[in-house]
Amino acid sequence: MVEGEFEPLIVAFCCNWCSYAGADLAGTSRFEYPTNIRIIRVMCTGRMDPTFVLETLRVGADGIIIAGCHPGDCHYQKGNYMMEKRFDYIKKAVKSIGIEPERVKLEWISASEGAKFAALVREMTEQIKRLGPSPFRLMHNPK
Amino acid sequence: MSEEPRIGVFICHCGINIGGVVNVPEVTEYAKTLPHVAYAEHNLYTCSEAGLAAIKKAIKEYNLNRVVVASCTPRTHEPLFRAACKEADLNPYLFEMANIREQCSWVHIHEPEKATEKAKDIVRMATAKSALLEPQTEPEVEVKDVSLVIGAGIAGITAALSMANQGFKVYLIEKEKEPGGITQKLYKLYPTLADSSEVVDPLIEAVKSHKNIELITSTTLKEVSGYVGNFNVILTGPDGDREINVGTVIVASGASNYTPPKGLYQYGVYDHVITQRELDEMLRKGEIAEPERIVMIQCVGARKGEIRPSELEAFPKSDTAELLRKILKARKEEGWPYCSRICCMNAIKNAILVKEKSPKTDVVILFGDLRVYKEYEDFYRKARDLEVRFVRQIEEVPPEITQTPEGKLQVMAHDALSGLEVNFLADWVVLSTPLIPNKDEVLLARALKIPISTDGFLMEAHLKLRPVDTNVDGAFIAGTVSGPKDVSESIISGEAAAARASILMGNRKVKTEAITAVVDEDLCIGCGLCEEICPYGAPKIENGKSKIREILCRGCGSCAAECPRRAITMRHFGDHQILAQVNALLIPESLKEVES
Numbered sequence: 001m002v003e004g005e006f007e008p009l010i011v012a013f014c015c016n017w018c019s020y021a022g023a024d025l026a027g028t029s030r031f032e033y034p035t036n037i038r039i040i041r042v043m044c045t046g047r048m049d050p051t052f053v054l055e056t057l058r059v060g061a062d063g064i065i066i067a068g069c070h071p072g073d074c075h076y077q078k079g080n081y082m083m084e085k086r087f088d089y090i091k092k093a094v095k096s097i098g099i100e101p102e103r104v105k106l107e108w109i110s111a112s113e114g115a116k117f118a119a120l121v122r123e124m125t126e127q128i129k130r131l132g133p134s135p136f137r138l139m140h141n142p143k
Numbered sequence: 144m145s146e147e148p149r150i151g152v153f154i155c156h157c158g159i160n161i162g163g164v165v166n167v168p169e170v171t172e173y174a175k176t177l178p179h180v181a182y183a184e185h186n187l188y189t190c191s192e193a194g195l196a197a198i199k200k201a202i203k204e205y206n207l208n209r210v211v212v213a214s215c216t217p218r219t220h221e222p223l224f225r226a227a228c229k230e231a232d233l234n235p236y237l238f239e240m241a242n243i244r245e246q247c248s249w250v251h252i253h254e255p256e257k258a259t260e261k262a263k264d265i266v267r268m269a270t271a272k273s274a275l276l277e278p279q280t281e282p283e284v285e286v287k288d289v290s291l292v293i294g295a296g297i298a299g300i301t302a303a304l305s306m307a308n309q310g311f312k313v314y315l316i317e318k319e320k321e322p323g324g325i326t327q328k329l330y331k332l333y334p335t336l337a338d339s340s341e342v343v344d345p346l347i348e349a350v351k352s353h354k355n356i357e358l359i360t361s362t363t364l365k366e367v368s369g370y371v372g373n374f375n376v377i378l379t380g381p382d383g384d385r386e387i388n389v390g391t392v393i394v395a396s397g398a399s400n401y402t403p404p405k406g407l408y409q410y411g412v413y414d415h416v417i418t419q420r421e422l423d424e425m426l427r428k429g430e431i432a433e434p435e436r437i438v439m440i441q442c443v444g445a446r447k448g449e450i451r452p453s454e455l456e457a458f459p460k461s462d463t464a465e466l467l468r469k470i471l472k473a474r475k476e477e478g479w480p481y482c483s484r485i486c487c488m489n490a491i492k493n494a495i496l497v498k499e500k501s502p503k504t505d506v507v508i509l510f511g512d513l514r515v516y517k518e519y520e521d522f523y524r525k526a527r528d529l530e531v532r533f534v535r536q537i538e539e540v541p542p543e544i545t546q547t548p549e550g551k552l553q554v555m556a557h558d559a560l561s562g563l564e565v566n567f568l569a570d571w572v573v574l575s576t577p578l579i580p581n582k583d584e585v586l587l588a589r590a591l592k593i594p595i596s597t598d599g600f601l602m603e604a605h606l607k608l609r610p611v612d613t614n615v616d617g618a619f620i621a622g623t624v625s626g627p628k629d630v631s632e633s634i635i636s637g638e639a640a641a642a643r644a645s646i647l648m649g650n651r652k653v654k655t656e657a658i659t660a661v662v663d664e665d666l667c668i669g670c671g672l673c674e675e676i677c678p679y680g681a682p683k684i685e686n687g688k689s690k691i692r693e694i695l696c697r698g699c700g701s702c703a704a705e706c707p708r709r710a711i712t713m714r715h716f717g718d719h720q721i722l723a724q725v726n727a728l729l730i731p732e733s734l735k736e737v738e739s
Contacts, residue, residue: 011725016218024216027245035257038264039246040724041217043658043716047700055722059729076699077594077614077678086704118250140730 008062008128009137010121012039013048017075018110019067025114033121036128037065044068045106046079050090053104057094060137063103063128065120070108080108100131148274149181151207152266153198155189155214157244162187164248166259170213173263178734179274181205189214195227202231209273213241213266234278236657236715241269264728271727271734275720279657282693286372286617287390288312288648293364293587296324297630298622299395300346301637302644307355311648314387315350316378317360318583322347324397325623326630330427333492333629334522342630359385363583367392367590370694371617371653391617391644392591394601395637398623399581401444404475408440408574409544415552416544416572418443419489426496433501434570438554439490440542441510445577447478467585470599474579481598483577483627487514490575491526498529507532507567509542509556535559544572578627591618592679600626611640615679616655619643658698658715662689666710673702673711 014020020041026033042048045068056064066087068080084106091101105124109117152174156162167185174183182205186194189212201207210233212224217240225235243262251258288311292303295317303315321327327347329339350356362380369375374392378385400420405411410418417425419439425431487510494506510533515523527533536542540557547553547568554567580599588595593613594602601624604612611619621640622633647653660673660681669687674680681695682702689710691702703711703718712718726733 009729011728020216021218024218024242024245027216027247027249030249030252032250032252035251035254035261038261038268038728039242040268040721042700042721043713044699044701047704047713047716049704049718052718052721052725056725056729059726061725061729072597075614076697076701079699079701082676082701082705137729 006129006133008036008125008133009060010037010063010065010124010128011056011061012037012065012067012121013042013045013052014039014109015045015068015075015079016041016043018069018073018108019117021111022067022109022113022117025111026118027114029114031114031118033118034125036125037121044074044076044079045083046074046076048083048086050086050093053090054093054097057097057099057103057134058136060134060140062131062134062137063124064105065124066104066106067109067117067120068106070110073110098135102127103131103134146208148179148209149205149207150179150209150211150270150273151198151201151205152177152180152183152211152213152270153189153194153201154183154185154243154266155194155212156185156187157214157248158188161214161244161248164252164255164258165243165262166255169259170243170262170266174213174266174270177267177270179209180270181207190220190223195223198224198227199231202228202233208233208237209276210238211241211266211269211273212238213243213262213269215244216240216242216246236279237273237276239269239273239276241265267731267734268724268727271723272720275717275723276715279714281654281657283652283654284370284372284694285652286647286650287388288651289387289389290314290391290393290644290648291316291374291376291387291389292393292395294318294324294394294396294622294624295322295350295358295360296395296397296622296633297326297343297346298397298628298633298637298640299324299393300350301634302393302395302621302641303356304346304349304353305638305641306645306648307353309645309649311355311645313356314389315356315358316362316364317358318363318396320361322350322358322360325400326633330423331492331496333488334519336492336495364587364590370692371615371647371655374617390648391619393619393621393640393644394584394587394591394593394613394624395621395640396584396587396624397581398578398600398627401479401576401579403444403574403576408443408542408572409546409552410574413544413546413552413572415570416574418574418576419486419493420576422493422571422573426493426500431497431500431571434504436505436507436567436569437494437497437571437573438552438567438569439494439506439508439573439575441486441490441508441513441575442482443574443576444478445481445483445486446511447480467580467582467595467599470597471580471582474599479577479579479598481577481626482514484514485627485629486575486577488519488522488629490573491515491523491531493573494526494531495522495529498526498531502529505532507534507569509534509536509554511536511538534565578623584624591615593618593620598626600624611636611643616653617644617647655694656696656698658713659693659696660691660698660700660702661712661714662691663710663712664688666708668708668710670707672705672707676701676705
């Protein structure tokens with residue numbers, strides 16, 4: 001970590017069909033956003049096992065974005081709804097391990113919403129900066 | 144894993160697209176330090192012929208068993224690099240991509256140092272996943288060269304004839320006693336004003352006499368099981384149930400005409416307020432004599448209201464039939480949000496027919512927007528030449544209809560151009576209503592697992608790029624079942640669906656998804672949750688254990704995430720493969736530990 005300003009590390013799980021494509025479009029459109037994000041591609045947000053979120057926090061991510069297709073747009077019909085249904089208890093679980101639930105965000109980003117993706121990353125980076133480093137990150141990297 | 148991973152990393156400059164921001168040589172040197180990386184190089188364009196040749200050469204020379212390309216998005220270039228791997232005898236699923244252009248250099252143009260660090264992270268994550276990749280194969284299934292066409296309207300008939308003429312056996316089922324659909328019931332067709340029967344009758348004859356077509360009327364679909372290439376279908380008709388086996392299915396079950404609710408523009412209240420379909424029928428029978436004036440109102444029950452978010456939310460949560468019932472109920476009162484596409488031309492056609500028969504009759508068309516695309520503009524001009532009057536309305540002030548003591552209809556309308564109220568005394572008021580989804584298609588959608596849109600029509604796989612495919616492999620849509628179309632458009636979509644189905648049947652086999660779910664039977668307790676949630680019906684509990692029928696699985700991974708016993712693994716997107724990326728990012732030292 002650079003001394004001075006805290007630079008968070010945010011992991012984004014993006015579904016292949018909408019949000020990953022939305023992130024690509026942000027690139028094609030040259031919408032700049034902070035470098036704090038690392039994207040992991042999953043085929044569908046329906047794939048998002050709640051333990052992925054907990055595990056990602058455990059190893060020190062400061063924030064997590066889960067991004068999928070808008071309601072009704074899921075490539076697999078209803079994976080995003082399955083994700084949405086899980087999200088409440090994911091937040092509860094996150095809270096129960098002592099992490100602010102605001103560190104985890106679920107968003108719907110379509111393949112045409114490059115600007116929305118860029119805005120989301122900016123917003124999330126700001127939010128995590130306000131929250132400061134995750135307690136688990138400090139455990140791994142005490143400096 | 145039997146073989147120690149030997150990863151080759153190829154980092155692309157993409158001209159200056161990546162190289163202008165990210166320090167590519169530095170990332171390449173970094174990649175060489177990563178566990179399991181046996182070779183790394185950078186290329187000006189990895190996707191160029193030279194770049195691909197370099198990959199193939201390195202696979203042989205350095206005995207690589209994994210390849211990572213750090214360049215653009217896998218959504219466009221993964222197939223190309225996978226093909227290169229395959230040419231070098233490396234299973235294409237042992238390839239992984241690191242997206243350092245769309246998701247790095249292009250979005251961090253002004254932060255080259257940070258972008259370079261990020262690119263290193265992305266490459267490290269990709270190599271970590273790569274080390275855990277396993278070869279996969281795309282299962283191949285036989286395709287039966289028999290097709291089922293549901294609905295013998297103009298689209299279904301066209302599709303059936305097209306496939307039958309190519310030598311495929313076709314079952315053509317129709318719920319009515321006779322084939323022909325809505326087209327058969329029409330009087331004349333725009334813009335030629337040909338009798339509808341002139342178009343449809345020869346096609347019906349052709350269908351009836353074709354040796355490859357079995358026309359089965361008064362029959363509907365009851366059940367479908369199976370998958371692309373091998374659908375098992377149960378039909379039900381007057382003589383009971385019948386089972387057939389087909390390789391492809393084309394759904395051409397059509398749409399319905401919207402009937403306005405009683406009281407909308409006094410429909411159902413005054414006898415002389417009718418729909419265009421009813422006028423069509425009267426014209427056919429010669430029942431319209433020489434009225435003084437006919438007033439037509441466009442967009443009745445169409446282009447109204449927005450799609451409400453509550454409906455969208457209801458979509459995957461409730462089952463399809465339930466959803467459609469809700470949509471139909473709400474729309475019956477509120478009208479439909481879309482433009483039905485055919486109503487402008489239909490009104491103009493009927494106006495011309497009235498004028499040609501009775502030139503003295505004043506025909507007034509009240510419209511909001513007039514949509515006469517392609518050569519149909521000439522048809523509109525013809526109506527103008529015949530002195531059909533077009534009066535623009537605004538949505539906020541719809542026409543009002545009352546009855547005079549003499550029994551005539553008084554239409555009070557707002558002329559948007561002059562801003563004045565205009566009154567018409569009319570003998571007939573004719574409402575132009577949209578084509579709407581019909582309930583029967585939902586049963587089909589449910590049986591075949593084709594999703595429906597929030598408008599209630601069957602949904603195409605991609606609105607623009609795959610207009611006659613559906614999300615279900617081997618099932619296609621033709622005609623108005625996917626939205627309003629006129630006769631020529633229905634014919635086009637019938638031909639298109641037949642062509643798509645024929646590709647499968649002509650090849651006799653098809654490759655399906657390699658990224659599918661696998662059950663660990665030792666862990667599975669047969670709870671059936673996977674069976675319940677899968678939108679494709681892939682898992683099935685047999686003898687207390689879940690079995691995933693690969694051919695049906697599309698690889699979304701919902702079952703793997705939901706399985707309470709963690710007994711389901713996704714090929715290529717396994718828990719360990721996803722978490723390897725997380726760990727590589729956040730605790731890079733863990734990579735070294737694995738190696739030691």
